[in-house]
Structures are given as C-alpha cells and as structure tokens.
Amino acid sequence: MLGLDSLPPYVLYEGNDGGGLKFIRGQLLDDSARYLMRTCHPPITVPAWMVMFTGRSPGELGLYGFRHRRPGSFESYVVTSQDVKESAIWDDLGRKGVRFGLFGVPPTYPPKPVNGFMVTDFNTPGPHRPYTFPPWLKNELESSVGAPVFDVVYRTEDRDAAMKDVLEMVRNHLRTVDYLARSKAWDAFIYVEIGVDRAHHAFWKYFDRRHPRYTYHERWSAAIPMVYSEIDSWLERAMKGYLKDSIVVIVSDHGTKPMVGAFAINQWLEEQGYLRLRERPRTPGQDLTADMIDWGHTLVWAWGGYYSRFFFNIKGREPHGIIGREELESLVKQVKQDVARIRGPGGEPWRNEAYEPLEIYPVARGDAPDLTVYLDDLNWRPIGTVGWPSNYMDRNDKGPDDSMHDWLGVLTVYDPEGTVSRGDMGVIDITKVRGLLEELIMQRR
Numbered sequence: 001m002l003g004l005d006s007l008p009p010y011v012l013y014e015g016n017d018g019g020g021l022k023f024i025r026g027q028l029l030d031d032s033a034r035y036l037m038r039t040c041h042p043p044i045t046v047p048a049w050m051v052m053f054t055g056r057s058p059g060e061l062g063l064y065g066f067r068h069r070r071p072g073s074f075e076s077y078v079v080t081s082q083d084v085k086e087s088a089i090w091d092d093l094g095r096k097g098v099r100f101g102l103f104g105v106p107p108t109y110p111p112k113p114v115n116g117f118m119v120t121d122f123n124t125p126g127p128h129r130p131y132t133f134p135p136w137l138k139n140e141l142e143s144s145v146g147a148p149v150f151d152v153v154y155r156t157e158d159r160d161a162a163m164k165d166v167l168e169m170v171r172n173h174l175r176t177v178d179y180l181a182r183s184k185a186w187d188a189f190i191y192v193e194i195g196v197d198r199a200h201h202a203f204w205k206y207f208d209r210r211h212p213r214y215t216y217h218e219r220w221s222a223a224i225p226m227v228y229s230e231i232d233s234w235l236e237r238a239m240k241g242y243l244k245d246s247i248v249v250i251v252s253d254h255g256t257k258p259m260v261g262a263f264a265i266n267q268w269l270e271e272q273g274y275l276r277l278r279e280r281p282r283t284p285g286q287d288l289t290a291d292m293i294d295w296g297h298t299l300v301w302a303w304g305g306y307y308s309r310f311f312f313n314i315k316g317r318e319p320h321g322i323i324g325r326e327e328l329e330s331l332v333k334q335v336k337q338d339v340a341r342i343r344g345p346g347g348e349p350w351r352n353e354a355y356e357p358l359e360i361y362p363v364a365r366g367d368a369p370d371l372t373v374y375l376d377d378l379n380w381r382p383i384g385t386v387g388w389p390s391n392y393m394d395r396n397d398k399g400p401d402d403s404m405h406d407w408l409g410v411l412t413v414y415d416p417e418g419t420v421s422r423g424d425m426g427v428i429d430i431t432k433v434r435g436l437l438e439e440l441i442m443q444r445r
Contacts, residue, residue: 001188001189001190001191001248001249001250001251001437002191002193002231002235002248002249002250002251003049003104003105003190003191003192003193003251003252003253004193004196004231004250004251004252004410005045005192005193005194005196005197005252005253006045006196006197006200006252006253006254006255006256006403006405006409007196007252007255007256007409007410008252008255008256008257008406008408008409008410009036009255009408009409009410010208010255010256010257011228011256012024012025012029012250012410012412013029013034013036013410016208017225017228018207018221018222018224018225018228019225019229020224020225020226020227020228020229020232021228021229021232022229022232023232023233023235023236024232024235024250027236028235028239028248028250028412028414029412030422031414031422032250032412032413032414032420032422033412033413033420033421033422033423033425034410034411034412034423034424034425035410035411035412035424035425035426035427035428036408036409036410036411036426036427036428037251037252037408037409037410037411037427037428037429037430037433038407038408038409038427038428038429038430039253039254039255039405039407039408039409039430040057040058040430040431041058041355041360041361041372042058042064042065042306042307042372043254043255043306043307043378043405043406043407044065044066044254044305044306044307044405045066045106045194045197045253045254046063046065046066046079046106046107046123047061047063047064047065047079048253048254048430049105049106049192049253050063050084050088050106050107051063051430051431052251052253052430052431052433052434053088053089053090053105053190053433053434053437054084054086054087054088054089054434055431055432055433055434055435056086056431057361057362057431058361059357059358059360059361059362059363059364059365059368060086060361060362060363060365061084061085061086061365061366062083062085062364062365062366062367062368063079063083063084063366064309064366064367064368064369064372065079065305065309066078066079066123067079068366068367069303069309069311069367069369070367071317071367072317072318072319073319074289074290078123079107079123080107080109080110080123081107081108081109081110081111081112081120082110083107083366084107089434089437089438089441090102090114090115090116090188090190091114093188093438093441093442094114094115094116095115097115098115098187098188098441098445099115099116099185099186099187099188100114100115100116100117100118100186100187100188100189100190101116101117101118101180101181101184101186101188101189101190101191102114102116102117102118102119102189102190103118103119103173103176103177103180103189103190103191103192104119104120104121104122104173104191104192104193104194105121105190105192106121106122106123106192106194107121107123108120108121109121109123109124109125109129109131110129110130110131111130111131111132111133111135112133113133114133116184116185116186117132117133117134117137117180117184117186118132118133119131119132119137119141119148119176119180120132120150121150121192121194122150122151122194123150123151124148124150126150127142127147127148127150131148131150141176141179144179145175145176145179146172146175146176148172148173148176149168149169149172149173151169151194151198152165152166152169152195152198153165154166154198154199154201154202155201155202155396155398155399155400155401156202156399156400157399157400159202159203159220159223159400160219162198162202162203162223163202163203163219163220163223163226166195166198166199166202166223166227167195167223167226167227167230169195169198170193170195170227170230170231171230173191173193173195174230174231174234177189177191177234178234178238181238181242181243182242187441187444187445188437188441193231195227196227196228196231196252197256199223199224199227200224200256200403201401201402201403202223202400202401203220203221203223203224204224204256204258204259204402204403205258205402205403206220206221206223206224207221207223207224207225208258208403210258211258211402212258212260213394213402235248244416245416246416247413247414247415247416247420247440247444248413248414249411249412249413249414249437249440250410250411250412250414251409251410251411251412251433252409252410252411253409253430254405254406254407254408254409255405255406255407255408255409255410256403256404256405256406257378257379257403257404257405257406258379258402258403258404259379259380259381259396259401259402259403259404260376260379260380261345261380261381261392261393261394261395262380262381262382262383262392262393262394262395262396262397263342263375263380263381263382263383263391263392263393264383264385264386264388264390264391264392264393265302265304265308265373265375265382265383265384266288266301266302266304266384266385266386267386267388267391268342268391269300269301269302270386271391272338273299274298274299274300274335275293275298275299275300275301276293276294276297276298277292277293277294277386278291278292278293278294279292280387281386281387282387283387284387284388284389285385285387285388285397286385286386286387287384287385288301288384288385288386292386295313295318295319295320295322296320296322297322298313298322299312299313299322299323299331300312300313300335300370301313302373302382302384303369303384304381304382304383304384304385304397305381305382305384306378306381306404306405307372307373307374307378307382308372308373308374308375308382308384309369309370309371309372309373310335310354310369310370310371310372310373311369311370312328312331312332312370314328332356332370332371335354335371336354336371339352339353339354339371339373340352340354342375344376344380344392345390345392350375350376350377350379350380351376351377352373352374352375352376353373353374353377354371354372354373354374355371355372355373356370356371357369357370357372360372378404378405378406378407379404380404381396381401381404383396383397383398385397408427409430411428411433411436413436413440415440419443420440
C-alpha cells in the first residue's frame with residue numbers, strides 16, 4: 001500500500017501530474033479499481049490515516065488534529081501513537097498471523113510492537129530517539145542505508161532549499177523502503193510518503209494553473225512533478241521486481257486545492273464581540289496568548305490552521321469561565337449563525353460550516369474542540385494570529401503555504417490476478433478503507 005499524503009483526484013485521475021506519474025497513470029490505472037476517497041472531519045493527516053487503518057471516526061479515536069488543547073488551559077500537546085487506543089488493521093490481523101511492514105504511518109511514534117516491523121512517522125523527533133520496532137532494526141538501518149529523514153522545513157522563503165530537502169527526503173525514504181521490502185518477511189507493507197504533502201504545500205501555486213496566484217517558475221514549477229517522478233519510477237521498478245505478484249493499493253488521506261486567501265479568525269471574533277483583548281497587538285501577525293485576553297469579557301477564542309477550532313470560555317471548565325451551562329446552547333447557535341454569515345473580501349458569499357462534535361461524530365472522546373469551523377469550503381485558511389490591518393490576506397501567516405486540504409482523495413487497487421474489478425468504482429468513505437484492505441489481505445492468505 002502506497003500512501004501519497006494529500007494526492008488529489010485533480011492529479012491522479014484528471015491527469016494534472018506534470019508528467020511525473022508516467023507509469024502509474026500510463027499503465028497501472030487502466031488495470032485498477034479507482035475510487036474517490038471521502039476523507040474525515042477534519043481533512044488533515046492526523047487523524048485521517050489512523051481513521052483509515054482503524055475504521056473509526058476521529059471522535060471515536062479522540063483525535064482532532066496534530067495538536068490538542070489541554071482542557072482548561074492555553075497549552076497544547078502533540079498527538080502521538082500513545083493517544084491511539086483503538087486497534088489498527090496491523091494489530092488485529094497481526095494476531096491472526098499476518099506480518100506487516102510499516103513505514104511513515106502517522107501517528108506511529110513512539111513505536112509499538114507489531115507482528116513484523118515498523119519505522120515511525122514524520123512526527124518522530126529525530127534519529128536520536130527510538131523509531132523502529134523491533135528496536136534493533138534502528139542500528140541495522142543506520143548501518144545499511146542510513147538513518148531515515150523524518151521531515152523537512154517546507155514553509156520557507158528559501159524554496160530552492162525546500163525543493164532540495166524534499167527530494168532528498170523522498171529518495172531517503174525510497175531507499176529505506178526498498179531495503180526493508182527486499183530483506184524482511186512481510187505479507188502486507190504500508191508505506192506513507194509525507195514528502196508529497198510537503199511538496200504540495202511548498203510549491204502548489206507554481207504547479208496548479210487554477211491557483212489565483214499561479215506563477216510559472218523555471219525550477220519551482222518542476223518541484224512537484226519531480227517528487228511524483230521519484231515515487232513513480234521506484235514503483236515501476238518494484239512492480240517489475242519484488243512486487244511483481246503483489247496487490248498494489250495507492251491511496252491518499254485527503255486532497256489538495258489552492259489556498260485563495262487567509263482570514264484572521266480571532267480578529268473577526270473580536271469584531272463580533274466574542275473576544276476582547278487587554279491591549280492592541282504590538283506587531284502584525286502576533287500570536288494570541290493567554291495574557292493578551294481579557295477573560296472577564298471573552299466568550300470564544302480560536303486556533304487557526306487548515307480549519308479552525310473554537311473554544312468557549314465556560315464556567316467550571318475554564319480558569320476564568322463566564323459562560324453558564326444554561327447559556328451555552330443559545331450562544332453556540334448564535335456563533336454558528338455568525339460564522340455562516342462571513343463573506344469574502346468583496347462581499348461575495350462563502351460556504352462556511354461550523355460543527356459541534358456530536359454533529360459530525362457518533363461519540364467525541366478526548367479533548368474535542370467546541371466547534372470545528374471551515375471557511376468557504378476550505379478555500380480560505382483561518383489564521384489565529386492578530387494585529388493585521390485587514391482580516392483578509394493572500395498569504396499564510398506562518399510561512400509560505402499556498403495550498404489547502406480538500407475533501408476528496410484517491411484510492412486505486414491493482415490486482416495482477418484480476419480478482420478486483422477495474423474502472424471507476426464511485427466514492428468510498430475513509431472509514432470503509434480498512435474493511436477493503438482486510439478483504440484484499442485475507443483473500444491472499
């Protein structure tokens with residue numbers, strides 16, 4: 001299973017790959033079952049991959065993003081494998097004797113025992129920390145192919161460096177996966193390549209002609225096709241060699257689309273009277289901190305990102321809470337109505353959505369936000385910083401990033417024995433992918 005983080009139908013099915021997926025698009029797709037993969041709420045790497053491999057919703061997993069807010073505080077923590085309590089496909093089928101190889105699946109750091117072997121994901125702090133199961137595999141990899149590169153800086157003005165680093169990371173991953181696939185025993189191998197996502201975020205406006213700020217650049221416009229080509233060439237070699245008789249699944253966790261602009265969500269909350277600051281921000285783009293907020297007059301504050309998370313200042317839960325439980329229902333309703341009325345910089349209508357946890361999840365375990373908010377169907381990025389001269393900007397506030405996530409990813413299944421139907425198979429929900437994978441694995445047992 002080749003996981004290409006954030007690969008959209010626009011690239012794989014509509015042919016907008018810049019020539020980078022010659023083998024996959026030119027040979028593999030015609031003989032494959034092809035699905036549109038509908039991702040989860042929120043459409044982001046964590047929790048999406050683990051939703052896929054457990055078959056559980058983010059609410060059931062208690063995973064709502066890369067980081068979570070510690071209840072009753074302004075502090076956050078990064079989600080790790082220790083926060084995943086539900087069994088993944090490799091746990092359940094591993095107990096039935098299926099041997100798994102895992103590389104780069106988020107979030108698998110720190111590593112846990114598996115019937116097979118594991119190299120952890122991009123949230124691994126670095127090669128100085130344990131990143132394999134079994135533990136001795138770490139030394140073997142470092143002496144045979146070198147330590148894995150887990151992630152790179154991609155939100156940087158030095159795009160030449162970003163391009164070089166992303167390509168080197170992908171090549172590093174391919175060498176490691178090649179070594180593991182050739183030298184270890186396995187029945188199912190899951191490899192997630194985060195480098196595709198990093199290339200998209202760093203170079204999408206130089207690649208996607210639909211982008212409102214599309215710019216052709218002699219080097220940077222080639223960055224994404226080059227990443228695609230590295231993976232495509234590796235897969236072609238592997239399928240002529242050690243993957244010759246294998247079922248091959250290509251899947252993404254969500255899609256990618258242009259970022260039209262950014263919207264200062266906490267500034268909007270302040271304008272609406274939901275948030276009050278003690279003093280004006282000293283500089284544009286200042287992070288919102290707890291000591292900046294007048295808690296005695298603040299009802300709601302927010303985090304930014306590809307989506308926004310709203311937190312309500314509730315009595316008994318927050319240190320300086322002012323919202324009574326009896327007031328909460330009507331306040332939430334009012335905030336949702338106000339979010340729905342946010343319009344674009346020219347007054348154009350937006351498709352905005354604000355969800356309470358139980359509106360989108362059967363249960364909501366762990367540290368769920370009070371509202372999950374999407375602006376203009378994910379075309380606009382909500383940013384949490386303050387001090388901007390306008391709520392509307394054409395750039396991200398945390399460094400260059402010109403793409404947004406999208407609701408539809410891809411899933412293709414190639415079976416050399418021909419037991420899987422070919423052609424377009426409609427839409428598959430991300431929570432149903434695990435069942436499909438189990439069926440494919442067990443039919444080969």
